[in-house]
Amino acid sequence: SLRVSLACSHAKEILHCLKEKYFRELQDLEVDGQKVEMPQSLSWYPEELAWHTNLSRKILRKSPQLEKFHQFLVSETECGNISRQEAVSMIPPLLLDVSPHHKILDMCAAPGSKTAQLIEMLHADMNVPFPKGFVIANDVDNKRCYLLVHQAKRLNSPCIMVVNHDASSIPNLQIDVDGRKEILFYDRILCDVPCSGDGTMRKNIDVWKKWTTQNSLQLHGLQLRIATRGVEQLAEGGRMVYSTCSLNPIENEAVIASLLEKSQGALELADVSSELPGLKRMPGITKWKVMLKDGQWFEEWKDVPSNRQTQIRPTMFPVKDEEKLKAMNLERCLRILPHHQNTGGFFVAVLIKKSPMPWNKRQPKVHQKLPQKTGDTEVTAANSGNGSDCIIEEPRLAENEESKKIQELQNSDAEQKKKEGVCGPPPSKKMKLFGFKEDPFVFLPEDDPLFLPIQ
Incomplete structure (x- = not known):
């Protein structure tokens, strides 16, 4: 599939050239005895700017009849006007609903086709x-980050920064707001997590050889950690798109259900049924089983033997509480099946953040004045009812009684937090350091002597 850049000032001219010149030349054309199918526009992509063709790279490169068409595609791709991209991978950026003022984080960006699409959407308003x-x-x-740099260079945009972090522990950035430092929260986050890739079976032969049910079991925890870190950095009212090129519910609905459950109402699945008209889709599922590599099936966590509980986790199973399940609206997820429109398999869920995550809420401070000692007596402050503090003298407590009182204060504080629904953060994965790696970009301060001649 190919896509004409939204940010291209002469996108209509390029599209006209494709339709009226190169696509017409493909009519009644035969290569190696096979008739070449005419490219078809993707009906759900805006303004007919995306097209699907069955022409392989091998045919494009080696066929003399298609030499001019191939040269045109190469030249326009190098200058950023056209991008080759899998059709279904164009869906997540479109559902992010990007505007030019949005702060966007692409958590797992390489090789960069979706990143390029996001940059184009920022520049869509001429x-x-x-x-x-x-x-x-x-x-x-680190090596794949250079692919991102290559994509950024094609588009000549100043609105891109490439970073190299573990997405599950990506650090907060601070910005200067009116002279004070504040944590940067993103308006839009694309969370296209690593997956088993079973949705790419039609084009990826390796999946047939290497795929097992164990793949999804191993990836589920990582996917959940990345998605959790994503919603932590999402601004209130912001939108995060979670996507995989897998159709396995353990990598899809199970992750979303777990995220919604522990968000305690801070997140909701957006209803995008009216967006991208023309896109054939299936709703998310609410019931599934978990299967081990040896063929064992489990319907509930309680059925899993203790020796298997390191491979299977409770978050992999569907929610049993019917009321909770109904409130999650998992049917709002999108499942793109390969045979519906000649694409790869894909899963997309659009999440909206309504309030801070429970573990990010500021915990209320308990203002309790500790006892003050004066000689052999202990002085405590108490409220007299008229707004002023009165002093009460009490006999000095023994050491064990004093420690007991402090313990009671701590216990009451913990009970207060439980009542207010404040819970601790989920376990986070520590960022691994792999030794020295060259950064894709080198940033120079404004007073650097090298900066002036470059400028």
Whole structure:
């Protein structure tokens, strides 16, 4: 599939050239005895800017009849006007509903086709040459970060920054707001997590050889940690798209259900049924089983033997409480099946953050004045009822009684937090340090002597 850039000032001219010149030349064309199918526009992509063709790279490169078409695609791709991209991978950026002022985080960005699409959407308004928004593209693999840099160079955009972190423990960034430092929260987050890739079976032969049910069991925890870190950094009212190229519910609905459950109402699944008209989709599922590599099936966590509880986790199972399950609206998730529109398999869920996550809420401070000792007596402050503190003298407590009183204060504090629904943060994975790695970009301060000649 190929996509004409939304940010291209002459996108209509390129589209006209494709339709009226190169696509017409493909009519009644035969290569190696096989008739070439005409490219078809993706009906759900805006303004007919995305097209699907069955022409392989091998045919494009080696066929003399298609040489001019191939050269045109290469030249326009190098200057950022056209991008080759899997059709279903265009869906998550579209559902993010990006505007030029949005602050965007792409958590698992490499190789960068979706990142490029996000940058193009920032520049879609030709009346805004330098949008206020930006894209921070992250990937855990240092080498793959260079692919992101390559994508950024094609588009010549100042609104992109590439970072190299483990997405499950990506650090907070601070910004300067009116002279004070504040944590940066993102308006839009794309969370396209690592997955088993079973949705790519039609084009990826390796999946047939290497795929097992164990793949999803091993990835579920990582996917949940990345998604959790994503919603932590999402601004209130912001939108996060979670996506995989897998159709396994353990990597999809199980992650979303677990995230919704521990958010305690801070998140909700957005209803995007009216968006992208023309896209054939299936609703998310609410019932599934968990299978081990040896073929054992489990319907509930309680059925899992103790020696298997390191491979299978409680969050992999569907929610049994019917009221909770109904409130989650898992049917709002999107399942793209390969045979519906000749694409790969894909899963998408759009989450909206309504309030801070429970473990990010500021815990109320308990204002209790500790006893003050004066000689052999102990002085405590108490409220006399008229707004002033009165002093009460009490006999000095023994050491064991004093420690007991402090313990009671701590216990009452803990009980108060429980009542208010404040819970601790989920366990986070520590960022691994792999030794010295060259950064994709080198940032120079404004007073650096090298900066002036470059400028």
